[in-house]
Amino acid sequence: MVRYSKGAFREVLRDYNVDIAYTPMILADVFKSSEFARTDYTTNDIDSPVVVQFAAHDPVDLAQAAQLVAPYCDGIDLNCGCPQKWAYKERIGAYLSDKPETVREMVRAVKAVVSTPCSVKIRRHPTDDRQTIELVKRAEMMGVDWITIHGRTRHQKSTEPVDFNIIKMVKESVGVPVLANGGIFSVEDADEMYEKTGVDGVMSARGLLQNPALFAGYEHTPLEAVQKYRQLRAGIRHTDIHLPPPHHVS
Template identity: 50%
Template structure:
């Protein structure tokens, strides 16, 4: 595989020169697979993450490597995120993926209890020294590889500032801050002031690195508002971009072209049917009725799903003019009414 690398550090540097934000599609378990990554890049994502991969399983099991990480020569700029609590495990995993990615990320924010009980994810928010040891281990083993850490915030903002400072000093290349504590859930708004405090603190350091804000980004308007309020260098979307892969293009809901693209890439690169179905269902949340969504989710394989869509909408294939470009849902009944009138 001949792969063109795109260094995230260069993306941040160029964006700063151009006076723009860096747009990032964040890691989502099961969903940030290759077909989804290709789709969000089409609509302006600068950096895209894999789902979190368990580093220990990845380095020990060929099966885990084959199932957890699939890529191709156009899958860039790509960050492989690991769930990990061992410097040696992370260094070995980073060494394995270095030829096939543009950087690695350390998940310090996953609030799932099972992950925390294993000492990974949000458990690392109480072990900043271990996070720093992992960053240094990767930098020693893979000195040219971009390394990022994604954290949440503490109730005590000073504790978060100290952690951010230690991560910068350990050699991280950029920092992602999710503006909620590990106990908080997505229905609670992110703490904009806390993200702002981290941005200001890191920017004041002599070895400052870019800081990315994460949480509650559901539109480019949200991105602009959060950037204005925090002074961050980039915005990461997860739930918002799952529902609307065309978010960073400025679309207020998933375009029909993005539906065509996710179906195409899923067929071309391979994706389990239930994941394809979930992507399409999420993307059409605001475009079809609840009854239609229920009916669509009752399809049991890809051909049934395509037949269901073809029956109701104009679903273009890659060889047809206009493929991947449509904005609005092209209902066949609407076209019939327009033609007859």
């Protein structure tokens, strides 16, 4: 999510059965061009596995950003699901829902320059489920390592039901692991998603912001999670790793 899931929050999540944590969505063109922008991402030996989530519409921008961050993460994700209007205007996020060839080229560009696993996160196409399937198949052809599907279109409100059928269709259409996103606020929600779709994993965003301990079975955020987050936010850990300056891009 934009601006959320930074280092301190990711560290808290790892105490509560979160297996893989993602960074906030980062603009690839800004990240690869600005040393100042890269200071927003820090990591450390505790922060693993961590997936850096990029928004991009240009293969070169994404590949150069991937080269910079690859030594400092466990995965690189292309966000094709952000529904915000500003993102759509910038031709990133959910704008790519019906641009399978563009997604294909960006995945290919990343796989050509780094060995770090690469994924894509998508939403259901607004009008045609065949476009959703076409997008994931093209990404798979280029060697994408896993796919995350949010079961709503960019036009749907977060209060509307998630479509389990499109998630199941995506899972049955590709051979790579598929994660499901949307409407996960409890362990029971996760269990229902597994049962109805057969996916390999479940992702939560708003649910974890509301309760970072949900995957550990807590109904409400435990006090110790709040206390740890405040302590971590009070200062940067001495073990934090910062990324290199621009001249390291090839």
